[in-house]
Amino acid sequence: MPVIPQSKPYRIGRSKTGLGLFATQPIKKGTKIIRYFGPLLDSKKADEDAIENKYLFELDKRWTIDGSIRENVARYINHSCKPNAESDVKPRKKKIFIRAIKNIEPGEEINYDYGTDYFKAYLKPIGCKCDACEKKRAKKKAEARAERAQVKAKDVRKAEKKAKKKAEKLVKDKAKQRPKARAQSGEAARGKAKTRRPAAGNRGRTKSTPAKTQTSRAKAA
Numbered sequence: 001m002p003v004i005p006q007s008k009p010y011r012i013g014r015s016k017t018g019l020g021l022f023a024t025q026p027i028k029k030g031t032k033i034i035r036y037f038g039p040l041l042d043s044k045k046a047d048e049d050a051i052e053n054k055y056l057f058e059l060d061k062r063w064t065i066d067g068s069i070r071e072n073v074a075r076y077i078n079h080s081c082k083p084n085a086e087s088d089v090k091p092r093k094k095k096i097f098i099r100a101i102k103n104i105e106p107g108e109e110i111n112y113d114y115g116t117d118y119f120k121a122y123l124k125p126i127g128c129k130c131d132a133c134e135k136k137r138a139k140k141k142a143e144a145r146a147e148r149a150q151v152k153a154k155d156v157r158k159a160e161k162k163a164k165k166k167a168e169k170l171v172k173d174k175a176k177q178r179p180k181a182r183a184q185s186g187e188a189a190r191g192k193a194k195t196r197r198p199a200a201g202n203r204g205r206t207k208s209t210p211a212k213t214q215t216s217r218a219k220a221a
């Protein structure tokens, strides 16, 4: 790994996808953090145009920076769809700087958006692992889980309703078969309820209202 002077506000460290560049000091929004550099490739020279690696950074139609060299510490900066830095491309000067677009705290990983072409070629096929995308995926998963739970609950309710209906129908059908027995038992039940009511009332009431219970019992009598 390349040695980074202590005066620099970053260090190379472990990130989710391998190595990354992390702030070691607060970096203010708008600050140039690091230069992305390497040999200039000329697309007009066939042999240079044939070079292929993940660290190629296009300056314009003709010039590309090959950032794969060891000394280019900026190549450790990972992509993010919701970054805290950006690449500031100066085609005329043939230079690229990585600049903070947010205040970055010590310990925070430095990220910039690699752009659509890179994303399509390298990240989309394996799924972007940036925080923003991970969060999105987690949210989608949670939503799918919630939906599945909802569907399940609905099914349970439906099954319960069905079972209840079935039970009710069974009772009804039984009653239809013996209409006389039902009338009798119904009367018996009502009679029982009448005699039981004052006692139940007594149990439920507090000791301070015995008079009321008595009058209501008298009325009932």
Ligand SMILES: [Zn+2]
Pocket (backbone or CB within 6 Å): 080, 081, 082, 128, 129, 130, 131, 132, 133, 134
């Ligand atoms: Zn992403």
